[in-house]
Amino acid sequence: MALTIKEIGDEKRKVWITQPREINDTILKRREQAFHIAMGKLKEHNNPETVMQTAEAFGRGLFSDFIQEKPTRWTMEEWIKPVVEKIFNPMGTAATFTKITEEEAKSVVFRCPIQQKSKEACSHCSFSYGFVRGLFRSAFPNGEVVMGNIMVDGAPMCEFTFKTNPTDEYDMERERVKQLFTKQNMDEK
Amino acid sequence: MKLASDSMAREGVISTGIEKLDRLLEGGIPKGFTTLILGSPGSATEILVKQISCIGNILYFTTEESKDEVTNTMKRFSWKIPDIDFVDISSLYYENILKGEQKRVSAYEQRSKMKLKELIEISSSTVPTTEKGQEDYLAILSNKVKKVPDGKIIIVNSLDFFLSQYPQEEVLKTIYAAKVANLQSRGALFTVMTKGVHGDLFERKMEGLADCVLELDVIQKGSAFERFLSVKKMRNYAKKIGIARYAIDDSGFVLEMIERIM
Numbered sequence: 001m002a003l004t005i006k007e008i009g010d011e012k013r014k015v016w017i018t019q020p021r022e023i024n025d026t027i028l029k030r031r032e033q034a035f036h037i038a039m040g041k042l043k044e045h046n047n048p049e050t051v052m053q054t055a056e057a058f059g060r061g062l063f064s065d066f067i068q069e070k071p072t073r074w075t076m077e078e079w080i081k082p083v084v085e086k087i088f089n090p091m092g093t094a095a096t097f098t099k100i101t102e103e104e105a106k107s108v109v110f111r112c113p114i115q116q117k118s119k120e121a122c123s124h125c126s127f128s129y130g131f132v133r134g135l136f137r138s139a140f141p142n143g144e145v146v147m148g149n150i151m152v153d154g155a156p157m158c159e160f161t162f163k164t165n166p167t168d169e170y171d172m173e174r175e176r177v178k179q180l181f182t183k184q185n186m187d188e189k
Numbered sequence: 190m191k192l193a194s195d196s197m198a199r200e201g202v203i204s205t206g207i208e209k210l211d212r213l214l215e216g217g218i219p220k221g222f223t224t225l226i227l228g229s230p231g232s233a234t235e236i237l238v239k240q241i242s243c244i245g246n247i248l249y250f251t252t253e254e255s256k257d258e259v260t261n262t263m264k265r266f267s268w269k270i271p272d273i274d275f276v277d278i279s280s281l282y283y284e285n286i287l288k289g290e291q292k293r294v295s296a297y298e299q300r301s302k303m304k305l306k307e308l309i310e311i312s313s314s315t316v317p318t319t320e321k322g323q324e325d326y327l328a329i330l331s332n333k334v335k336k337v338p339d340g341k342i343i344i345v346n347s348l349d350f351f352l353s354q355y356p357q358e359e360v361l362k363t364i365y366a367a368k369v370a371n372l373q374s375r376g377a378l379f380t381v382m383t384k385g386v387h388g389d390l391f392e393r394k395m396e397g398l399a400d401c402v403l404e405l406d407v408i409q410k411g412s413a414f415e416r417f418l419s420v421k422k423m424r425n426y427a428k429k430i431g432i433a434r435y436a437i438d439d440s441g442f443v444l445e446m447i448e449r450i451m
Contacts, residue, residue: 033385040230041383045253053353054386061388064357130353138356171289 016080016097024090027062031091034058035127042123048182051123052130052174059134062087067138074139076105076164083135095160105162108150126181128158133174136162144170147177203342203377206244207237209444213420213431218401220340222424223368223378225399227392232405232416233437234381238346239263240441241379245271248343250330252278252350266441276333278326278350285324327355327363334367339374343367347381348395357391365398400424418444 007016038054066086071078077100088095099106133145144166148159163170202217211217218224228234235253239262242249251259256275263270330351334343345367351360364380371378382395384404396402402422408415419432433444 030388037230037383037386044230047253050253053350054383056353057349058386060352060355060357061386061391065388065390134353172286175286175289 016100018084018089018095018097020092020094021085021089023092027066027087027090028092030062031058031131034131035124038127039123048126048178051126052178055127055130056134056137059131059136060138061134062131063135063138070139076100076102076162079136079139079162080105087135103164107160107162109158109160122181126178129174129177129181132160140164142166144173146170146173204244205241207240207442207444209433210418210442213418213433213444214401214423215426218377219426220375220377221372222400223364223371223380223398224401224403225395226379226381226403226405227384227396227421228381228405229384229407231407231414233442234383234405235346236262236266236437237403237405237418237442238344238379238381240266240268242273242342242344243268243271244342245273246341246376247271247273248276248333248337248341249273250276250278250333250343250345252282252326252345252347255280266439268441276329278329281324281329282326282350327351327359331363331366334370334378337370337374337376339376341374341376343371343376343378345378345380347383349381349383349386352382352387352391357387361391361394361398364395368398396422 006018007014009015034054038051038058041050041054042048044050063083067082069082080097080100084095093109095107095109097105097107129145129147136143136145140162143162143164146161146163146166148161150157150159166173201220203220204211204217205214226234226237228237239259243263249259254262256277259275260270330345337343345364348360348364351363367378367380380395380399382392384392399422401420401424404419404421406417406419408417416435416437417432418435420430423430435442435444437443
């Protein structure tokens with residue numbers, strides 16, 4: 001089976017591109033169901049923490065079910081390849097990695113599973129972050145995912161930075177993302 | 190709250206404190222049993238476990254609500270609040286978040302008061318520091334359950350929190366250890382989990398581990414909601430498998446129309 005992650009460029013400027021594959025309905029349905037449940041819990045408890053926790057648990061569940069080989073000590077590349085191939089791409093998500101090192105990987109998400117136009121866009125953002133964090137911390141328990149925005153060809157894109165050994169300044173990244181989308185949600189209302 | 194009648198309370202069985210649920214279970218939950226309560230949002234699993242905890246002699250792990258929120262709900266239903274040992278993981282978790290946030294804010298505040306020269310010096314040498322190392326919530330669960338006295342009823346509400354923080358395999362191992370401890374102490378272990386988030390495979394593993402599985406469903410019919418509680422599994426008591434429609438009123442869980450499947 002051909003790898004869906006392809007390295008292009010030269011030594012100075014290298015990127016790793018991935019292509020969405022045939023959509024796996026099972027994963028998509030699971031995501032939809034998990035998001036629906038997270039929204040139900042949000043309604044019930046009125047606490048954005050439940051969205052994040054449900055998303056992280058969902059990410060961990062997917063990792064457990066779809067990533068068959070689990071080395072005791074992960075490397076960044078060992079994590080990226082199967083996760084992109086078995087989870088991201090079958091969800092219809094293309095991610096381009098602009099950096100892959102042992103300590104850090106950066107990815108720009110071109111077709112994000114986030115539904116930007118949805119009324120629940122902020123909850124989707126929060127859910128997507130939590131889901132990716134759950135996937136990452138399944139392999140790197142002390143790792144952190146930093147969510148940012150960058151402009152690519154004049155369009156805003158979502159950038160995830162995966163840090164295997166984050167410094168203290170990222171300790172509250174999860175809270176920052178949660179609060180950011182909670183605030184945006186309130187502003188939208 | 191209606192308590193199960195004495196005639197129903199049988200040797201070797203623990204009453205759930207809900208008369209009709211006990212009837213559905215033909216007396217209650219056998220001592221030493223691990224019960225998995227699976228529910229979807231809106232099915233009121235948290236009300237069910239709170240009502241069950243009113244039978245007393247409880248070790249209650251709360252992860253989504255603080256101890257006060259749990260007792261306030263009990264008061265709202267006018268249930269008599271018995272002897273409950275709370276392990277308030279929810280408050281502990283938020284306390285840790287708050288501590289980290291305060292340290293982060295104070296580090297930035299401190300930096301904002303510095304002169305430019307000092308700021309350059311400090312920024313070239315360090316980053317704001319926050320306390321490292323989180324509480325191991327799964328270890329708290331494991332340690333508390335290990336020391337549980339005989340006959341104690343353990344409630345874990347809910348597993349969702351642990352599954353968001355730890356790999357599924359680790360959570361499963363901990364629950365298995367809790368099951369063994371509960372078997373020895375001849376009490377009852379109730380674990381709550383949301384259905385549909387953690388994957389079919391994990392749900393099946395949990396159902397396999399549990400001696401009893403109660404599933405709570407809520408179905409929308411037009412503008413109304415119908416709620417169903419089914420006893421999906423009862424180890425060695427196949428006869429007890431059944432389903433009942435339920436509602437939540439001022440007194441708590443009210444089971445209607447019990448139907449036996451086997």
